Amino acid sequence: MKKWMKTAAVALTMAGVVNGGSAVKAAPSTTTTQKVFINGIYQDDVLNVNGRTMVQLRSFHDPAKISYTYESSTKTIIINNLVNKITVRLKDGLRTADINGKKIALDAPVTVKRGRTYIPVRFVTEMLGGTTTYDNKSKEVIVRTPTGEEQFQKLRSGDLVNARLAALALPKLNLESDIQPYGEGFTTLYTFPRGEALRYFIEYRGLLTYVEINENGLAEIKWQKDTIGENGETGTEPKAFGESVYFMDNLMADLLHYGTIDSNGESKEQATIKRYTNNESELVLIMPIEGEVRTDAN
Known part of the structure; x- marks a missing residue:
């Protein structure tokens, strides 16, 4: 099955206190290594x-x-x-x-x-x-923050749907050079190991990205590869997940396809959600997978 991806991190609007004076960004401290x-x-x-x-x-x-x-x-x-x-x-x-x-x-x-x-x-x-x-x-x-702590608890010990949503909402930290997507398209596929929420693949416009969430709740990009262009590869390619689940977000058609992938890489669709026909499904991205039980909760 061809994989596609879309960046899913929630953009956090930094609204805050307005003080008199310049809005120029202050220089970071040079006296701490923290x-x-x-x-x-x-x-x-x-x-x-x-x-x-x-x-x-x-x-x-x-x-x-x-x-x-x-x-x-x-x-x-x-x-x-x-x-x-x-x-x-x-x-x-x-x-x-x-x-x-x-x-x-x-x-x-x-x-x-x-x-x-x-x-x-x-x-x-x-x-x-x-x-x-x-x-x-x-x-x-x-x-x-208080809400951030609530999301962290969902990430670590919540059910799979809430934990996966919390995982995708985290800003991704690129530990290597940042590779930009080369191809075209508006479809995204997120792949998680069966029963897990703390690591996943995304592919968008031919750019394949592997993300792991560490014990501090930080989402680290461990590997990226431009599969159709000339932007190369960075990081260490992880082992294949084996049995996994997928969520394919077709932005233009406003559809969500989801299902399972067996150890041989064969996919089986569980359902398709037509989000444009139901306001309650407008923002749906992750759905329960039949028979799946979380195995990486703390």
Whole structure:
């Protein structure tokens, strides 16, 4: 069966606090070797102030649970945690935050640089929810917003449909050079090992991509190959999945075909969804596969 792919990562809109001044991107810190990821997105603009890791406030984006406003008359950033009913007020240069009227000390002062507001990563998760973990081996700081943590739990221990959707929604981290698709077309095929959600193939316009999601919830591109053009190959080609399942998204026809692939590579379609005939199916991408049980949940 011919395979096709479409990039499925959800684009996370980085709406945040607007401060007076230039919107030019601040230079990343040169005093720390730590890599910071928020909801799987690599933060290339991180400061180190007095030994504390500072991230852009706008990067902690969770519109379902957190809202940001800016009070220009007092030059105050106002953060509302809609779930915990917490209101946080911050000002540039202060080492304290006002939380529901109570002063709380910060590890480092609020820093506004080139129109961007930076706050200590520890404060972000302790006061606004979510989680922060540090991987000593990779020297990575892994931050998740409250909604990001919910998605991570679905990814690690949810049912196959929700786990696969969470996997496809993660931004893909390219550890090698980035290869662009060469061919044409609007059809995509996602292939997962039978019973698994944490690794998959995608092919789009002849570009075959293999993705693995590590224990920190980061989606890493391990291998890419341009199968019809001249853009070459990068990474290490993985072993074939053997028994697997597929989801073929035909964008132009607005159809979703899905089914199974046996160990010999023969496919068997389970069903086709005509999304254009049913509003409830408009955004359907992953469906349950008959008889499939998850085997990679933690």
